[in-house]
Amino acid sequence: MVDFWKEASNLFKHYELTYEEFLFDISTDFSDIFQQAKEHDFFYGGELKLIISSDSKDPDIIRIRNTVAVNFVHILFLCMNLSFPGSLNLLKCRIKNSEQMKEEVSFTSYYFESAWGINDEYEWPSIKKIPLDIVIKWYNSLNINSKMIAETNVEKTLFSILDFCNYDYDDNPTLIVWITNALEAFYGIKSRDSIVHSLKNRMYLHLNNPNQSKRINKKINEFYSYRSAFVHGDMKILRHGSSKYIYNDTIDLYFDELWKLCEFGNALIISSIQKLILLDKKSLSFKEEIEYR
Numbered sequence: 001m002v003d004f005w006k007e008a009s010n011l012f013k014h015y016e017l018t019y020e021e022f023l024f025d026i027s028t029d030f031s032d033i034f035q036q037a038k039e040h041d042f043f044y045g046g047e048l049k050l051i052i053s054s055d056s057k058d059p060d061i062i063r064i065r066n067t068v069a070v071n072f073v074h075i076l077f078l079c080m081n082l083s084f085p086g087s088l089n090l091l092k093c094r095i096k097n098s099e100q101m102k103e104e105v106s107f108t109s110y111y112f113e114s115a116w117g118i119n120d121e122y123e124w125p126s127i128k129k130i131p132l133d134i135v136i137k138w139y140n141s142l143n144i145n146s147k148m149i150a151e152t153n154v155e156k157t158l159f160s161i162l163d164f165c166n167y168d169y170d171d172n173p174t175l176i177v178w179i180t181n182a183l184e185a186f187y188g189i190k191s192r193d194s195i196v197h198s199l200k201n202r203m204y205l206h207l208n209n210p211n212q213s214k215r216i217n218k219k220i221n222e223f224y225s226y227r228s229a230f231v232h233g234d235m236k237i238l239r240h241g242s243s244k245y246i247y248n249d250t251i252d253l254y255f256d257e258l259w260k261l262c263e264f265g266n267a268l269i270i271s272s273i274q275k276l277i278l279l280d281k282k283s284l285s286f287k288e289e290i291e292y293r
Contacts, residue, residue, distance in 0.1 A: 004084055004132070005034065011132055012076055017068055019146040024068045027051040047094040048073065069095050070105065071146045074162055077107045079139050082277065083132040085270055086113025091167055106167035111266040118267035122219070124210035125203075125271030130278065138277045154276070154283055156185035157269065164266075170240070171255060173230040179265035180227050186272055188285060196224050202286055207271055223261050 009030040017024050029049035050072065052065050073095060080088040089109040096102050119127040142154060150159040160182035164175050187202040189195055200220060210216040229235040236254075243251050276284065 004087055007132055008080055011136060017072055017145055019064050019068050022054055024052050024054045026072050047096055049096050068146055073105055078158060079135045081109050081112040082273055083135040084129045085115050085127055107165045108167040111262060112270060114263040115267035115270045118264055122212055122216060124216060125207045125268055127271055128274055130274055135277055142282060153185045153188055157182045175262050176227050176230060179262060182269050206275060219264055223265055226261055
């Protein structure tokens with residue numbers, strides 16, 4: 001893992017990012033984060049120091065520079081965890097790029113790391129370690145830069161990942177909604193489609209059929225039944241803040257079901273994106289054809 005972190009610090013030492021028509025050069029100092037990693041034995045947080053330069057004369061340059069800094073952290077988090085799932089945990093990571101900005105962000109890599117366990121338990125979907133330079137090259141080819149609103153299916157998927165990996169969110173059923181949004185966006189599922197049927201067919205085409213097909217089908221159905229119960233008001237809801245001081249078997253079961261489904265759903269997302277990266281493709285589409293002979 002340490003070698004991977006060192007590789008990442010070299011690859012991201014200098015990075016270019018555009019905002020509108022302006023080009024920003026980002027120099028990164030990982031020294032404090034490495035110190036935290038050494039103490040905690042994983043990428044825990046710390047202070048990420050950025051030097052951001054640009055020839056922009058925009059009067060709002062400070063605001064733009066701060067936006068670019070946060071967007072760079074998003075790219076760092078996504079690329080490292082798509083390359084080596086679970087490798088970058090940014091809990092209470094402080095971004096410092098000038099005297100004007102000292103912002104804290106928190107992104108958890110828990111659902112990336114747990115994908116390895118899903119792969120072991122179900123033997124599907126495939127989770128791999130992909131060379132980081134390949135992932136960065138793929139991400140850069142998407143030309144997302146500092147885009148604020150996702151437009152393409154892959155952009156929607158990546159932005160959704162940032163939402164459900166945001167550590168500042170409470171663990172609650174809305175995580176399932178973000179995960180299904182990412183999945184359905186990636187596979188181009190429309191609201192008018194038979195969602196579960198279409199999603200299964202497209203996933204099996206892209207990721208290949210699982211060996212334990214009955215077990216996987218059952219798990220996907222369970223995942224969507226949970227989502228449906230939540231969005232249609234059929235689910236028992238835990239009172240906000242109830243688990244802060246008191247835990248019992250009922251609350252344990254509530255969270256256990258949620259976490260296991262989130263782990264499974266996110267493993268599907270990670271594997272789907274990794275397959276696209278390895279194919280060196282930016283998107284995928286599906287067509288239904290008829291042929292007469």
